[in-house]
Amino acid sequence: MRKPEIDVLRAVAISLVVIYHMNYFTDYWPIRSLVNYSSVFGLSLFFFISGVSIHYSSSHESVLLFIRKRLLRIYPLFLLASATSLLLNPNPLNRMLSVDYSLYLLNISPLVLPRFDIQTGYWFVGAILFCYLIYINLNRYSKCSRDWILLSLLAVVALVICRYFLGIIMARVLVFMCIFLFGVLAQELELLEGRNWIIFPMIAVFAGSLFVFLEYFYSSFPDENILTFKHIVIYISAFLLMTFSFNLLSYKSVGLLIRPGMLLSIVSAIGFGAYATYLFHMTVLGYVKGQFNNGLYLVLIGLPMSLVVGYCIQKAEARCIGLAIRLFKKD
Numbered sequence: 001m002r003k004p005e006i007d008v009l010r011a012v013a014i015s016l017v018v019i020y021h022m023n024y025f026t027d028y029w030p031i032r033s034l035v036n037y038s039s040v041f042g043l044s045l046f047f048f049i050s051g052v053s054i055h056y057s058s059s060h061e062s063v064l065l066f067i068r069k070r071l072l073r074i075y076p077l078f079l080l081a082s083a084t085s086l087l088l089n090p091n092p093l094n095r096m097l098s099v100d101y102s103l104y105l106l107n108i109s110p111l112v113l114p115r116f117d118i119q120t121g122y123w124f125v126g127a128i129l130f131c132y133l134i135y136i137n138l139n140r141y142s143k144c145s146r147d148w149i150l151l152s153l154l155a156v157v158a159l160v161i162c163r164y165f166l167g168i169i170m171a172r173v174l175v176f177m178c179i180f181l182f183g184v185l186a187q188e189l190e191l192l193e194g195r196n197w198i199i200f201p202m203i204a205v206f207a208g209s210l211f212v213f214l215e216y217f218y219s220s221f222p223d224e225n226i227l228t229f230k231h232i233v234i235y236i237s238a239f240l241l242m243t244f245s246f247n248l249l250s251y252k253s254v255g256l257l258i259r260p261g262m263l264l265s266i267v268s269a270i271g272f273g274a275y276a277t278y279l280f281h282m283t284v285l286g287y288v289k290g291q292f293n294n295g296l297y298l299v300l301i302g303l304p305m306s307l308v309v310g311y312c313i314q315k316a317e318a319r320c321i322g323l324a325i326r327l328f329k330k331d
Helices: 004-024 029-058 063-088 092-097 099-106 123-141 145-166 171-188 199-219 229-257 262-272 274-292 295-330
Strands: none
Touching: 004 029, 004 229, 004 262, 004 274, 004 295, 029 123, 029 171, 029 229, 063 123, 063 274, 063 295, 123 145, 123 171, 145 171, 171 229, 262 274, 262 295, 274 295
């Protein structure tokens, strides 16, 4: 059974991500003013909801079934988006034969080479696959909520050590993996279903205020080497606490506000097509930019067009996969 809250928050998250990437196509001031906030909350919502959704729907699946479903969900559209991007590249042959393109197709470049130059935006696919890999192992060895908490902490510590000593794994992948695990733990500990949640607005206000203060404080240091490891840990902890509390608060608020009807159906459709929208929205925005070359038109046409195209592609892909599975079973 699908949770409508998940689809609604996916719709919000993908809309924020599209707004963020409009920054690459226009200097329109409303977009500029929303860039930082849309990036932070859009991506954090994506990873948080992914953790909630995976643990809600797949915690009792076998490893092979889990892998098969995730690969069918991710790779067909990813390869289609990659082929589209390649065809639009001025030098497609050189791009296809490059080493970084191979790493990009395997979705390991954001993990093994943090400073590697990959295609803008597509690091997310490798990051979410990495989160799924971590989830498989945690789910295999966790027998109760206490195991989940302990093993999640150990996994984060181990990966931070790998990042610090070996120089692997992008820093943002580690941060968003923590948010993904927050979503898993929120579902495991039933924080999303309980009624005693008044503490989360308080945490959100506190953590948000702390993060804004630290953002202002640390921005006054032009030389980042002045900042100690303790400063960085406090800064990242404030960010994680802020996003965790805001995501929980968003989930709870949506659960109270949503009502069956046409609006919910439209928003759920946007949430359903979120992954395809993520993969193809840069192409759509580039097309709209080429046609109108106006920031206002990019907002009024580019955003809804990206969402509609994403839904149509996702729906077509789901039907093709379903047809292929039925034909395979008949054989």
